[in-house]
Amino acid sequence: LKRVNRDSLFDMMVERNVPESAAIFKRFYVGFEGLKQGFLNGCRPVISLDGCFLKTHLGGQLLSAVGRDGNNQMFPIAWAVVEGENEDSWRWFLHRLTYDLGISDGFGWTMLSDQQKGLQNAVRAYMPNVEHRFCARHLYANWKKNNKITYALTNLFWKAVKCPTAAEFNEVMNQMK
Numbered sequence: 001l002k003r004v005n006r007d008s009l010f011d012m013m014v015e016r017n018v019p020e021s022a023a024i025f026k027r028f029y030v031g032f033e034g035l036k037q038g039f040l041n042g043c044r045p046v047i048s049l050d051g052c053f054l055k056t057h058l059g060g061q062l063l064s065a066v067g068r069d070g071n072n073q074m075f076p077i078a079w080a081v082v083e084g085e086n087e088d089s090w091r092w093f094l095h096r097l098t099y100d101l102g103i104s105d106g107f108g109w110t111m112l113s114d115q116q117k118g119l120q121n122a123v124r125a126y127m128p129n130v131e132h133r134f135c136a137r138h139l140y141a142n143w144k145k146n147n148k149i150t151y152a153l154t155n156l157f158w159k160a161v162k163c164p165t166a167a168e169f170n171e172v173m174n175q176m177k
Contacts, residue, residue: 007033009078009100013092027092031078031100039077040101043067047077047097048135049113049123051085061085063093077101087118094126106130114138136161 001010009031014023047065054060061084065077078097082089103109106127113119114135123132140157143149149157156176163169 001030005032005034008036009033009096011096027080027082027089029078029080029093029096031096035075035077036100038069039067039075043069043075045108046110046112049090049094049111049119050135051090051116051119054081059084061089063089065093065097085116085118087121090116090119090122091125094122098126103127103130115142 001008009029011027011029012025013027015026016023044067047067049063049065051061051063054062061082062079063082063085064079067075067077069075078100080089080093080096082093097103098106106123107129109127110131110133111123111127112133112135113123115138120132123130136158140154143157144154153176156172160169160172160176163172
């Protein structure tokens with residue numbers, strides 16, 4: 001990959017239990033230069049972060065950073081295969097992502113994610129000035145789990161999520177009260 005994608009960032013981490021033993025795979029980061037340039041030059045500074053299980057006999061997690069292009073379609077930025085979704089693996093991923101994209105303290109950027117505690121801590125550590133917001137689908141699931149939600153409230157919730165202005169959002173939120 002490095003030979004044909006010279007400006008791309010690839011990083012692999014291995015562990016050795018004993019100094020002379022065979023290396024054991026732990027993590028792998030992929031950030032293609034073409035995707036990075038496409039994102040930085042054609043997308044807003046908003047990144048969605050998520051992890052999903054790799055359903056193989058080896059297990060692990062796939063961490064991803066995704067933006068939205070001008071047509072409101074998903075735009076992949078970078079991803080990593082890690083041993084599990086925890087604070088340490090998120091810190092490792094975000095360290096590489098922020099370096100790769102040139103994000104210093106997060107000022108001017110917005111991150112969207114679920115409420116995974118390790119991810120929240122990692123975002124605060126690497127981007128203390130980022131606007132960190134939670135995924136509406138996850139917020140709705142938690143809200144629904146802890147409250148009796150009517151069909152009308154559900155519709156208002158999703159209407160509020162899609163409001164393009166603060167004034168429209170506040171109007172819908174007042175209707176929800």
